[in-house]
Amino acid sequence: MENKIEGQNVIFSVAEEQFSLPLNTVKEIIRIPTITQLPLAPKYVEGIINLRGEVVSVISLRDKFGIEKLEKNDQERIVIVIKGNALYGLRVDKMHGVINIEKEDISKAGSNESEFVNEVIKYKSEIYMNLDLNKVLDIKINQISDKKLEQKGKKEKVKVNIEEEEKFVTFQLDKEKYAIKINCVKEIIRFKEPKKMPTDSEYFMGVIKLRDEILPIADFRIQLGVDSRKIDEFTKVVVIESNGISVGYIVDRIDEVLSFPKSKILIPPAYIKAQGSEEISAIIKAGENKILMVLDPNKILTKADEKVAEKEQNRNIKEKLDENKLKMLETSQFIVFELEKTFYGVEIEKIQEINRLENVMKIPKSADFVEGIINLRGEVIPVVNLRKKFKIEEIEKTDFTRIIIGEINKKKIGFVVDNVREVLRVEKRKLSDISNFEVEKTELINSVYKKGEKMILMLNFDKLLDVSEMAGIEEVKKNISEEK
Structure with a gap:
């Protein structure tokens, strides 16, 4: 298995x-x-x-x-x-x-x-x-x-019971024991006080938030006519899906997960049906004087109750749709690097790899911001010094200095940065526009992200070099290839 x-x-x-x-x-x-x-x-x-x-x-x-x-x-x-x-x-x-x-x-x-x-x-x-x-x-x-x-003198082999079995979660309500098929149970959680909701139902206690979902909470004890007891550390909420609606049911305690052969799962006696207990679909003889009542999840709620639960879940869905529409919860990942205590971000799909600054060969008569070239697994890659490109004062290279390699117009280019700080996932709605930036910077900077006290400038990677600069770099690269 x-x-x-x-x-x-x-x-x-x-x-x-x-x-x-x-x-x-x-x-x-x-x-x-x-x-x-x-x-x-x-x-x-x-x-x-x-x-x-x-x-x-x-x-x-x-x-x-x-x-x-x-x-x-x-x-x-x-x-x-x-x-x-x-x-x-x-x-x-x-x-x-x-x-x-x-x-x-x-x-x-x-x-x-x-x-x-x-x-x-x-x-x-x-x-x-x-x-x-x-x-x-x-x-x-x-x-x-x-x-x-x-x-013990038992020479015969132990026979394995191959009869088909079903698994059940068993739980207690007061002194009664109940069971429900394990595949009907979505999960079991600790009890937490639900938030009240307007309803005429006597056993719907309210709602809780479970991983951004609204979950209606019902009290099994009231619903099944069992005496209630004080909520304690053993109290649990069994989350069950009933006719496509998820509801959390309060139980006194979870007992066991048990398997029973189908031959042990019996039709309930006629008197149970006569009492109108349609939610009990079967009984299981689990031992001497031990009877489990099996609940049918699709019969637990009345039609009116289902409407109450469905209304709460639909309200939650509508709120989430409105929230998603408002917030536009799309995300992007960025490589964040540093130049002179300023942080910049580049969309991760633009970056092919990040390497240490090693073995850069200087190129005579190239633009001043061109650091040189590197041999990357047999491929000649031009390297641009972003400090010089952004007209920032030069500093000594350190162990943290890196080359970020990406493509501009299908041409591989390396950019020298002070250090690479992190990979950051950002909700697009949290990226601020740049309407208050100077005009000459707008093509280079797409947006700004505020991370606490830190501001990160999100770069338009394709605009780091203009057409003439790319042409000059390609000419240098071509000349080197011809010399080889």
């Missing part, structure tokens, strides 16, 4: 660190059951458990990472992961839910990260380390489990 980090990820903590695993590697998440210890096993292998007839080895991530053991508590969980055709259990301190990861949130783990981490995820203001299962599970667990089975 491909370990695809982008998409939905399960989030958990071990000691003070927060970790993640792609949801497609997680079969289910369970409470700590009875663990049978294995003799002569590595310290971090706690033992084996019986998961509905299947033997699963359990690894303590605290022991694996060399962290002091934690006193047993109700928050610990075992994350059942899939590797190849086998299942393994990872013991973790606490579960935090499921989040949706975009490609841009992911970066490679640095040299300072643990050997068990292959990617780092930056999500909102949090940092999560994605575990490399190949390294975490780099032990001969199958052999250990097989030996234990042999000692």
